[in-house]
Structure formats: C-alpha cells, structure tokens
Amino acid sequence: MSDVIVLSDLHKIGGLSLVVGELSNSDPEIRKTCAWIVGKASQNNPVVQKQVLDLGALPKLMMMVKSSFIEEAIKALYAVSAIIRNNPNGLKLFYSGGGDIMIQGILSNTTADVRLHRRSVSLVADLAEYQLEYRSKLELPFFSNCALLRPVIDLTTLDDLDLLEKVLFAIKNVLMLKSSEHLVVDGFCGLNGALERMRQQLQQFILEENHREYAIDIEGLCKEVYLIYLQKLKKVHGLAIHY
Incomplete structure (x- = not known):
C-alpha cells in the first residue's frame, strides 16, 4: 500500500513529468528504469494512468518496445500494458498509434x-x-x-x-x-x-x-x-x- 501511495504522489511533486521526460534519455539503462517506474505507478491506478497519458508517455514507450536493448523493450512493454489496462482513452491512443x-x-x-x-x-x-x-x-x-x-x-x-x-x-x-x-x-x-x-x-x-x-x-x-x-x-x- 505504501508503494502505491508514494507512486501516486509522484506527480504532485513534479516527479512523474521528470520520469516521463527521461524516457528520451540517451542512456538505455535510464530509459529502462524510467519505463519500469511509469509502469509500476500506472498499474491498477486510473489517476496515474491519466497523468501519464496527458504527459505523452505512451507513444514514447511504444517506440521503446522496438529497442534492440532487450531489457528496455521488456520494461517498456510492461509500462504500455499497465497504462492502457481497462483505460478507454489509453486503448484508443494505443490502437491509433x-x-x-x-x-x-x-x-x-x-x-x-x-x-x-x-x-x-x-x-x-x-x-x-x-x-x-x-x-x-x-x-x-x-x-x-x-x-x-x-x-x-x-x-x-x-x-x-x-x-x-x-x-x-x-x-x-x-x-x-x-x-x-x-x-x-x-x-x-x-x-x-x-x-x-x-x-x-x-x-x-x-x-x-x-x-x-x-x-x-x-x-x-x-x-x-x-x-x-x-x-x-x-x-x-x-x-x-x-x-
């Protein structure tokens, strides 16, 4: 429960936008870690799903799924799944993308x-x-x-x-x-x-x-x-x- 609370509060302190921004970092290890954070924060959390979608994370993560760095691709796909799960707006963006x-x-x-x-x-x-x-x-x-x-x-x-x-x-x-x-x-x-x-x-x-x-x-x-x-x-x- 404490992890969920902390991750939900991430956006309030500006942390979520920073994490999403780092999805474009040149270092694949940083991108991988940020994808995991986004996925973890979004899992079963409609509030964070909306925040992540509003920050434009989904298209970035879908591109990362194609990465030749396998660990990055796996974490990105995990995040994509977490963001769009039972989320109508996320699903529309997913299909249109x-x-x-x-x-x-x-x-x-x-x-x-x-x-x-x-x-x-x-x-x-x-x-x-x-x-x-x-x-x-x-x-x-x-x-x-x-x-x-x-x-x-x-x-x-x-x-x-x-x-x-x-x-x-x-x-x-x-x-x-x-x-x-x-x-x-x-x-x-x-x-x-x-x-x-x-x-x-x-x-x-x-x-x-x-x-x-x-x-x-x-x-x-x-x-x-x-x-x-x-x-x-x-x-x-x-x-x-x-x-």
Whole structure:
C-alpha cells in the first residue's frame, strides 16, 4: 500500500513529468528504469494512468518496445500494458498509434525474447478481456484476424509452461468475442491441431515431477479452451461434437 501511495504522489511533486521526460534519455539503462517506474505507478491506478497519458508517455514507450536493448523493450512493454489496462482513452491512443501492429510484430518474430512473447500474449488476453467485460464498441478487426492469432497459436510449439498458459488464456478470451465467429468457421487459425500438439506436450511435462502439478492445471485450461471452441463451432454450424 505504501508503494502505491508514494507512486501516486509522484506527480504532485513534479516527479512523474521528470520520469516521463527521461524516457528520451540517451542512456538505455535510464530509459529502462524510467519505463519500469511509469509502469509500476500506472498499474491498477486510473489517476496515474491519466497523468501519464496527458504527459505523452505512451507513444514514447511504444517506440521503446522496438529497442534492440532487450531489457528496455521488456520494461517498456510492461509500462504500455499497465497504462492502457481497462483505460478507454489509453486503448484508443494505443490502437491509433499502431499498437496492434506492434504486438503482431513481436508475436511474429520467432527470435524475440520469450519474455516479450509472454508480455505480448498477456496483453492480447487483457485487450480481449476488456472487450468482454465492458462490452466495448472498440471491437476492431484486430481480434478477428489470423495475422494476429496465428502467431499466438504458433507459440504453442514452445516448451515453456508459463507461455503456454498465457497463450491459452489469450485464445480463451478471443474465442469468447463475437467477432471471432468467422474465424471459428475457418478453423480458428489451426487451433484444433495446436491444442492436440499442446496436449501431447503437457503429457510429457506431467511425467516430470517438478512440472507435474502446473502441467495438470494447464491441461485443464487446454480442455476448457477446446470445449469453448466446440461450443462456438456448434453454435455456428449446429454440429454436435464431443471432446
């Protein structure tokens, strides 16, 4: 609680504007640290989110996500996610600034650091969840486009349980959007095959004692996603399919 209070008061003493200004510093270490501060201050704090947006931090951070200095890129993406989370104005600025293209670029880059993949997939899940929870009218082609979803689904080939779990949450949220119905008709960008491969991967993890419990939990999520997919397929096609 004390951290939240101190960070919320940062703007009152002029500190937040200084931090945002340093996002343009020539030293990547300073930029990285300032991005982390902005993200930490903005997390679950609508007041600070507005202050940061008013100071013009979002476009700077979105540029920093493209940095070749990986730690800077990771902290910048963390800050972007924190600023726009459940924030209508932040989301509008994010989309108008090409945020969807930014995410697609990261997800399509097979050599990107796995931490960037995790944060990007979590952001996709958050964006879709916002659509679901707030019945937002800002439902863009972003969520009905295989250009985005195919790279997300392709990440299921990686042997990273944390990433697999985040991918499943993202797919689950997108599946529940009305705009994804036509993707279901076309096989949802190869989802069925990806889930089958994932189930086989998870069986291998379950055999390993140090991964067993986590893998079992993810297997349950995998089944849940598959059932949601089948229910939506049934709704669209009128088919009765069993897991």
